[in-house]
Structure formats: structure tokens, C-alpha cells
Amino acid sequence: MEVFCNLHEEFLRKYFKLENGVPSHDTFQRVMRIIDPKALQQLQLEWNEYLTTNAGKGLKKILIIDGKTMRGSRT
Known part of the structure; x- marks a missing residue:
């Protein structure tokens, strides 16, 4: 997901602020772990x-x- 986001960052910025840039692999992993x-x-x-x-x-x-x-x- 991180690679996809980096490749499509300009498009994603239309919908998300991404104030700290594209989330890292570790961030995506932490979020996916908390989904029930x-x-x-x-x-x-x-x-x-x-x-x-x-x-x-x-x-x-x-x-x-x-x-x-x-x-x-x-x-």
C-alpha cells in the first residue's frame, strides 16, 4: 500500500491532507492490525x-x- 500511495500521491492529495507524507509500511501494518x-x-x-x-x-x-x-x- 505504501508503494501504491507513493506512486499516486498527487491523486491522493486531492482527498487526503497527508501532512506528514505517505504513511509508512509500519503505519499501514499497525492500522490493519486494529481492524476487527x-x-x-x-x-x-x-x-x-x-x-x-x-x-x-x-x-x-x-x-x-x-x-x-x-x-x-x-x-
């Missing part, structure tokens, strides 16, 4: 449910999560 896995799982379930609604189906058509569909290897 059960809460994250619940959010994932809610997201999946949303994608099955009418509004979600429209969104699903424009979201490419990992590129497999775009490359034709989704099956």
Missing part, C-alpha cells in the same frame, strides 16, 4: 448484498475488481 476481522467480514457481506440490488447491479457493471472479467478469464 468480524466487522470487516460484515461489511463485505453487506457489500455483496448491495451488489445484488437493482442499484448494485448497475454499479457491478462498471466495477472491475481484479480484471478477470475484462480479460475474459472470469470462468
Whole structure:
């Protein structure tokens, strides 16, 4: 994540102040450690449910999560 942020710092600054620059690998690691896995799982379930609604189906058509569909290897 640190590498991604460094590569896209200019874009990210449109949304975040980044007063101390891009967070380090260690900072990302500390933050990820405090996220409750059960809460994250619940959010994932809610997201999946949303994608099955009418509004979600429209969104699903424009979201490419990992590129497999775009490359034709989704099956």
C-alpha cells in the first residue's frame, strides 16, 4: 500500500491532507492490525448484498475488481 500511495500521491492529495507524507509500511501494518476481522467480514457481506440490488447491479457493471472479467478469464 505504501508503494501504491507513493506512486499516486498527487491523486491522493486531492482527498487526503497527508501532512506528514505517505504513511509508512509500519503505519499501514499497525492500522490493519486494529481492524476487527468480524466487522470487516460484515461489511463485505453487506457489500455483496448491495451488489445484488437493482442499484448494485448497475454499479457491478462498471466495477472491475481484479480484471478477470475484462480479460475474459472470469470462468
